Amino acid sequence: MSFTLNDALPVLRATPQVLRAWLENLPHVWVRSNEGPDTWSPYDIVGHLIHGERTDWVPRLELLLAQGDSRPFTPFDRFAQFRESQGKSLGELLDTFTELRRSNIGRLESHRLQPSDFDRRGRHPELGPVTLGQLLATWVAHDLNHLGQIARVMGRQYTDAVGPWVEYLPLLGTRR
Amino acid sequence: MSFTLNDALPVLRATPQVLRAWLENLPHVWVRSNEGPDTWSPYDIVGHLIHGERTDWVPRLELLLAQGDSRPFTPFDRFAQFRESQGKSLGELLDTFTELRRSNIGRLESHRLQPSDFDRRGRHPELGPVTLGQLLATWVAHDLNHLGQIARVMGRQYTDAVGPWVEYLPLLGTRR
Numbered sequence: 001m002s003f004t005l006n007d008a009l010p011v012l013r014a015t016p017q018v019l020r021a022w023l024e025n026l027p028h029v030w031v032r033s034n035e036g037p038d039t040w041s042p043y044d045i046v047g048h049l050i051h052g053e054r055t056d057w058v059p060r061l062e063l064l065l066a067q068g069d070s071r072p073f074t075p076f077d078r079f080a081q082f083r084e085s086q087g088k089s090l091g092e093l094l095d096t097f098t099e100l101r102r103s104n105i106g107r108l109e110s111h112r113l114q115p116s117d118f119d120r121r122g123r124h125p126e127l128g129p130v131t132l133g134q135l136l137a138t139w140v141a142h143d144l145n146h147l148g149q150i151a152r153v154m155g156r157q158y159t160d161a162v163g164p165w166v167e168y169l170p171l172l173g174t175r176r
Numbered sequence: 177m178s179f180t181l182n183d184a185l186p187v188l189r190a191t192p193q194v195l196r197a198w199l200e201n202l203p204h205v206w207v208r209s210n211e212g213p214d215t216w217s218p219y220d221i222v223g224h225l226i227h228g229e230r231t232d233w234v235p236r237l238e239l240l241l242a243q244g245d246s247r248p249f250t251p252f253d254r255f256a257q258f259r260e261s262q263g264k265s266l267g268e269l270l271d272t273f274t275e276l277r278r279s280n281i282g283r284l285e286s287h288r289l290q291p292s293d294f295d296r297r298g299r300h301p302e303l304g305p306v307t308l309g310q311l312l313a314t315w316v317a318h319d320l321n322h323l324g325q326i327a328r329v330m331g332r333q334y335t336d337a338v339g340p341w342v343e344y345l346p347l348l349g350t351r352r
Contacts, residue, residue: 001205001333010202011330017197022323026186029177127340137337138345145347147198148327154187155320157177161313164303169314171321 003118003137012105015143016098019046022150023090031090033157042150046093047081049146053100055080057139058107064122064132065111072125108136179294179313188281191319192274195222198326199266207266209333218326222269223257225322229276231256233315234283240298240308241287248299284312 001007023031023042034041040048060073085093118133152171159172166172177183199207199218210217216224236249261269294309328347335348342348 001209001337003334003337007203007205011206014198014201018194021193021197022190025190027183029183030187033177124340127343130339130341134337134339134341137334137339138341141331141334141338141341141345141348144327144331145345148324148331148347151320151324151327155317155324158179158313158317158320161177161179161310162317163306163310163313164300165306165310165314165317167303169317169321171324172317 003133004115005113005136008136008140009105009108011140011143012101015049015147016094016101018147019049019097019150020094024094030154030157033153035153035156040149040153042153043085043090043093044081045146045150045153046090046097047085048078049143050093050097050100051077051080051084052139052142053097053104057135058104060122060135061108061111061132064120064135069121069123069129072123075125179309180291181289181312184312184316185281185284187316187319188277191225191323192270192277194323195225195273195326196270200270206330206333209329211329211332216325216329218329219261219266219269220257221322221326221329222266222273223261224254225319226269226273226276227253227256227260228315228318229273229280233311234280236298236311237284237287237308240296240311245297245299245305248301251301 023046031043032041034044055074056076063071063073088096113132118131118136120132122130122132122135124130155169155171159166162169162172199222207219208217210220231250232252239247239249264272289308294307294312296308298306298308298311300306331345331347335342338345338348
């Protein structure tokens with residue numbers, strides 16, 4: 001699939017409601033269990049998505065629109081959620097993410113981007129030259145990547161409990 | 177995590193609403209795209225989950241309760257959805273899955289299972305001896321496995337569109 005706003009926006013809009021439907025009524029143990037040392041729980045992942053809304057996608061889009069590739073994007077802090085989520089309930093995080101995503105989609109729409117804008121160039125601090133279209137496609141794919149991670153982190157809590165069925169459940173078998 | 181009904185039921189209850197929140201308002205292309213020949217789209221996956229509600233989890237539970245390991249479970253048809261979903265909209269499939277899951281959770285609860293029941297034995301046609309607890313844990317893990325698959329199938333539609341960011345998105349990189 002090549003990138004279009006018509007395809008991308010419904011996925012970006014769905015993510016907050018997917019997270020709420022999935023996580024809001026789960027026992028604490030599902031939300032807070034990870035895959036071992038230095039891995040993330042669903043709670044950590046929601047915090048990471050919040051930090052992305054605050055510092056990554058739309059701020060980078062607006063830097064690219066304002067300055068092209070003359071200034072690299074600010075590096076993203078992949079561990080900010082461990083500091084910023086402290087003391088917050090999952091419900092608070094879900095509310096925050098829902099509101100930030102709503103607001104960021106509004107900001108994206110306010111720029112009235114045309115397909116010709118998707119080739120405009122920015123500069124990633126590690127990856128080098130990137131396009132506006134690649135940035136927006138990555139916003140979508142990053143949501144999906146972390147929804148997949150939530151499924152895997154939760155599923156792997158039952159690696160032992162499923163007994164011989166583990167053979168039929170590829171998600172439980174290996175860590176990615 | 178060892179298996180308990182208190183942990184398992186909220187995950188089983190959430191799945192229909194997760195699927196609806198995720199897929200209901202997406203453009204057709206997301207719902208119907210797969211990962212290539214002989215792979216499944218999100219639409220196919222919902223059909224597969226429906227077939228599981230009809231023929232797998234609760235029917236196997238009830239066979240196990242009635243006959244123990246004296247009779248193997250009926251083999252599961254992993255391709256039934258290609259026949260059974262034909263001509264149905266995604267909305268119809270989501271409605272069907274929601275209703276079947278609701279009804280199956282009711283049937284599960286009606287058996288008033290105790291932790292001591294989780295060791296009762298059944299027989300899988302390929303895997304051999306399994307326990308009731310393993311069967312129910314697999315119902316949960318199977319949901320999560322296929323939610324992870326939906327994330328991956330959708331994400332991989334943007335493998336090219338994300339450009340150099342593919343390096344940071346493990347879900348897009350390899351097929352599982």
